[in-house]
Amino acid sequence: MSTATFDRETLAHWYAAEHLQTDPGIAKVIYLPQGAGPxxxxxxxxxxxxxxxxxxxxxxxxxxxxxxxxxxxHKLYVVDLTPQQWDQVLQRKLALPEGWSLDSKEEFPCE
Known part of the structure; x- marks a missing residue:
């Protein structure tokens, strides 16, 4: 009997593609692996x-x-931001949730 394992990178890429395809309002998905639990x-x-x-x-x-x-x-945590809020995050005027970091971020834009 085979058991499914958790492959964070593969799943993150799959979830990003699915969210971009299914929600027309999503312009970009930012994946933040640094500091995330196992x-x-x-x-x-x-x-x-x-x-x-x-x-x-x-x-x-x-x-x-x-x-x-x-x-x-596994857990999938999502923070929805407006484009203006994203700009504020980049300018460090709006804080990410505690323990979240933009270091090592990976961006998936809508194509």
Missing amino acids: REIRFLEINTSIDEGPSNRPLLPIDFGVDTGQQSA
């Missing part, structure tokens, strides 16, 4: 279809628990 994938998604909301609102990831209870169990 079974964790972290994304920032630049989404043109969302409302920015209050300017003092902290960026909070949404937890998409995936394959819970399986060999391949």
Whole structure:
């Protein structure tokens, strides 16, 4: 009997492609592997279809628990950002969630 294993890089690339294909508002997916737990994938998604909301609102990831209870169990965390919020993150005017870093980021633009 074969068991599924967790391959973070392969899954991150697959999730990014799926999110870009299925949500027309997503202009770019930013994959943030640095500092992530051993079974964790972290994304920032630049989404043109969302409302920015209050300017003092902290960026909070949404937890998409995936394959819970399986060999391949892992977490997919996504923070949706407007293009303006992404610019603020790049200018260090808006903080990422605690423990998240742009170091070693990988960008997947919409094609």
